[in-house]
Amino acid sequence: xxxxxxxxxxxxxxxxxxxxxxxxxxxxxxxxxxxxxxxxxxxxxxxxxxxxxxxxxxxxxxxxxxxxxxxxxxxxxxxxxxxxxxxxxxxxxxxxxxxxxxxxxxxxxxxxxxxxxxxxxxxxxxxxxxxxxxxxxxxxxxxxxxxxxxxxxxxxxxxxxxxxxxxxxxxxxxxxxxxxxxxxxxxxxxxxxxxxxxxxxxxxxxxxxxxxxxxxxxxxxxxxxxxxxxxxxxxxxxxxxxxxxxxxxxxxxxxxxxxxxxxxxxxxxxxxxxxxxxxxxxxxxxxxxxxxxxxxxxxxxxxxxxxxxxxxxxxxxxxxxxxxxxxxxxxxxxxxxxxxxxxxxx
Amino acid sequence: xxxxxxxxxxxxxxxxxxxxxxxxxxxxxxxxxxxxxxxxxxxxxxxxxxxxxxxxxxxxxxxxxxxxxxxxxxxxxxxxxxxxxxxxxxxxxxxxxxxxxxxxxxxxxxxxxxxxxxxxxxxxxxxxxxxxxxxxxxxxxxxxxxxxxxxxxxxxxxxxxxxxxxxxxxxxxxxxxxxxxxxxxxxxxxxxxxxxxxxxxxxxxxxxxxxxxxxxxxxxxxxxxxxxxxxxxxxxxxxxxxxxxxxxxxxxxxxxxxxxxxxxxxxxxxxxxxxxxxxxxxxxxxxxxxxxxxxxxxxxxxxxxxxxxxxxxxxxxxxxxxxxxxxxxxxxxxxxxxxxxxxxxx
DNA sequence: ATGAAAGCGCTAACAG
DNA sequence: CTGTTAGCGCTTTCAT
Numbered sequence: 001x002x003x004x005x006x007x008x009x010x011x012x013x014x015x016x017x018x019x020x021x022x023x024x025x026x027x028x029x030x031x032x033x034x035x036x037x038x039x040x041x042x043x044x045x046x047x048x049x050x051x052x053x054x055x056x057x058x059x060x061x062x063x064x065x066x067x068x069x070x071x072x073x074x075x076x077x078x079x080x081x082x083x084x085x086x087x088x089x090x091x092x093x094x095x096x097x098x099x100x101x102x103x104x105x106x107x108x109x110x111x112x113x114x115x116x117x118x119x120x121x122x123x124x125x126x127x128x129x130x131x132x133x134x135x136x137x138x139x140x141x142x143x144x145x146x147x148x149x150x151x152x153x154x155x156x157x158x159x160x161x162x163x164x165x166x167x168x169x170x171x172x173x174x175x176x177x178x179x180x181x182x183x184x185x186x187x188x189x190x191x192x193x194x195x196x197x198x199x200x201x202x203x204x205x206x207x208x209x210x211x212x213x214x215x216x217x218x219x220x221x222x223x224x225x226x227x228x229x230x231x232x233x234x235x236x237x238x239x240x241x242x243x244x245x246x247x248x249x250x251x252x253x254x255x256x257x258x259x260x261x262x263x264x265x266x267x268x269x270x271x272x273x274x275x276x277x278x279x280x281x282x283x284x285x286x287x288x289x290x291x292x293x294x295x296x297x298x299x300x301x302x303x304x305x306x307x308x309x310x311x312x313x314x315x316x317x318x319x320x321x322x323x324x325x326x327x328x329x330x331x332x333x334x335x336x337x338x339x340x341x342x343x344x345x346x
Numbered sequence: 347x348x349x350x351x352x353x354x355x356x357x358x359x360x361x362x363x364x365x366x367x368x369x370x371x372x373x374x375x376x377x378x379x380x381x382x383x384x385x386x387x388x389x390x391x392x393x394x395x396x397x398x399x400x401x402x403x404x405x406x407x408x409x410x411x412x413x414x415x416x417x418x419x420x421x422x423x424x425x426x427x428x429x430x431x432x433x434x435x436x437x438x439x440x441x442x443x444x445x446x447x448x449x450x451x452x453x454x455x456x457x458x459x460x461x462x463x464x465x466x467x468x469x470x471x472x473x474x475x476x477x478x479x480x481x482x483x484x485x486x487x488x489x490x491x492x493x494x495x496x497x498x499x500x501x502x503x504x505x506x507x508x509x510x511x512x513x514x515x516x517x518x519x520x521x522x523x524x525x526x527x528x529x530x531x532x533x534x535x536x537x538x539x540x541x542x543x544x545x546x547x548x549x550x551x552x553x554x555x556x557x558x559x560x561x562x563x564x565x566x567x568x569x570x571x572x573x574x575x576x577x578x579x580x581x582x583x584x585x586x587x588x589x590x591x592x593x594x595x596x597x598x599x600x601x602x603x604x605x606x607x608x609x610x611x612x613x614x615x616x617x618x619x620x621x622x623x624x625x626x627x628x629x630x631x632x633x634x635x636x637x638x639x640x641x642x643x644x645x646x647x648x649x650x651x652x653x654x655x656x657x658x659x660x661x662x663x664x665x666x667x668x669x670x671x672x673x674x675x676x677x678x679x680x681x682x683x684x685x686x687x688x689x690x691x692x
Numbered sequence: 693a694t695g696a697a698a699g700c701g702c703t704a705a706c707a708g
Numbered sequence: 709c710t711g712t713t714a715g716c717g718c719t720t721t722c723a724t
Contacts, residue, residue: 018712
């Protein structure tokens with residue numbers, strides 16, 4: 001019924017409870033021989049530490065918090081799954097924590113959250129991870145955290161992180177569009193307080209530059225990471241005297257909005273206009289045509305971050321790690337129409 | 347920092363810790379006057395019981411499990427949010443538990459899960475909640491649970507539940523289509539092991555009957571609750587010698603697939619064919635045109651179920667409760683085309 | 693109706 | 709390197 005306890009293992013291995021505790025928690029100071037004996041007993045008894053007891057007596061609850069400020073259900077769930085798989089594996093608990101990344105007392109809110117539940121540490125996802133003032137405060141409160149950030153390479157700023165190269169992926173998508181022959185490529189920006197938005201814009205601009213295509217102000221439209229802004233932005237783009245032949249939405253939800261806008265105008269995607277997204281969410285697969293996008297494994301990224309965090313908590317040194325989203329070409333992108341009519345008919 | 351403890355409250359209120367414990371856990375045997383005093387102290391000290399300590403010493407961990415077998419991220423998250431809001435409110439923890447509802451050892455898997463984490467009880471969502479053999483076993487193991495089921499009215503079968511009238515909502519959608527003038531309405535079924543699929547089919551058939559429209563075998567297509575089956579099913583429907591003028595997908599994902607199929611065939615929705623879904627998920631809002639659907643508040647439904655469960659655990663008597671999804675008419679449904687050409691052109 | 697004592701399973705702070 | 713002694717904050721006995 002109730003699984004074996006520390007004492008059971010201790011008895012079985014002929015050592016004290018404390019020694020078992022040490023082994024289980026990976027402390028160095030145990031003779032290899034003793035460690036083996038304990039490990040064997042753990043195995044035989046299928047011992048799993050009781051999180052509640054551990055949390056109650058220890059300095060922290062062996063539970064981490066996953067902090068997010070994101071409206072996208074699919075994304076949240078993917079992150080949660082990644083975090084869970086690491087937590088399950090390492091015998092940690094997980095608490096989900098939505099928050100307002102723009103709150104001025106962000107660091108204090110999080111500190112209270114950590115203290116109330118005696119959390120061991122936090123995984124900070126974007127855009128929370130980008131509020132640097134809050135990070136400083138959190139560090140001052142001595143709260144362990146690992147960030148997930150959008151950056152081309154290791155920031156080496158003293159805070160552990162997993163960095164995702166959004167710029168590179170956006171570059172790849174734009175190059176794909178350029179290679180198809182598009183010259184006028186619209187860009188629908190994501191929320192300004194996401195660093196990823198700037199990185200993606202940078203990738204877009206650099207690709208344009210590398211292909212000798214001058215960037216045009218009127219083709220870059222502000223918005224947030226939501227369907228409606230994609231819809232509205234694309235509408236504006238398509239209403240231009242000289243509309244773009246391709247539109248790159250800063251994420252799939254924006255791109256889905258752009259797709260809907262094109263269709264609502266009577267345009268055919270990809271024949272009249274190509275559309276690309278970013279993220280590889282269900283939206284990108286469940287539209288018609290399916291969207292060309294950049295695959296970003298939020299689950300794997302967060303799992304890595306979670307493992308790093310738990311390693312940090314255990315006092316280990318960790319190295320930052322990078323991820324690259326990869327281009328996924330699907331039906332929503334194709335060469336532009338010859339020269340003739342590519343205007344709407346509605 | 348760390349919040350007030352039971353002893354703090356006890357001292358403040360001038361009673362013993364045990365008395366505070368009684369009040370906090372809503373036991374009867376406390377004089378109203380004493381109870382008031384304790385409650386005031388709780389308020390003043392902003393006392394919140396420590397879940398870990400509670401779980402460690404008590405017979406159960408003051409944590410419930412939310413059990414699901416569903417591929418739909420949006421749906422899962424909505425349920426989780428509902429459960430969380432009830433749990434936070436009532437000082438319970440929450441564990442998410444995906445499972446295979448078709449496993450023969452389902453009840454035993456869940457029992458082990460409950461025992462390992464010393465869970466207080468389970469909220470069973472569909473289709474797990476419909477494996478009646480497993481329910482019997484769970485009850486035999488004395489594991490408290492509350493089910494969410496698809497039924498027109500209270501089943502009164504001795505197990506507490508929240509029931510959702512899928513039949514009624516499907517009826518409403520079909521009537522909507524019939525009133526628009528559709529006579530040939532395709533129906534894309536959801537997975538057979540979901541009772542809701544049968545209920546929705548029933549609603550569809552009853553609406554047809556009430557409008558004197560004979561049901562046609564070739565218009566009802568089997569499938570699962572996934573985009574691809576919606577796509578394939580709709581393709582078959584549209585390839586019929588006499589294709590339907592409207593298609594009702596058993597959920598939004600199926601409907602999104604049907605929408606994609608129609609569009610991939612060059613048809614215009616809703617002018618060439620109307621499409622309706624079920625669930626009011628983001629898919630239904632983020633397509634073009636947006637889908638007519640039935641709004642089903644999974645968050646609220648699960649929150650209710652969670653509150654019922656916690657009440658049960660506390661020894662209270664609970665009454666079953668029903669929910670009705672409501673029709674949401676959007677752009678994907680319109681009257682059928684006159685008599686002329688309503689075939690595809692691709 | 694209330695309280696005192698014991699202990700849930702683990703880790704912290706010390707010994708040795 | 710290993711063991712001992714105390715608790716963590718709560719609920720369970722069992723008294724009163």
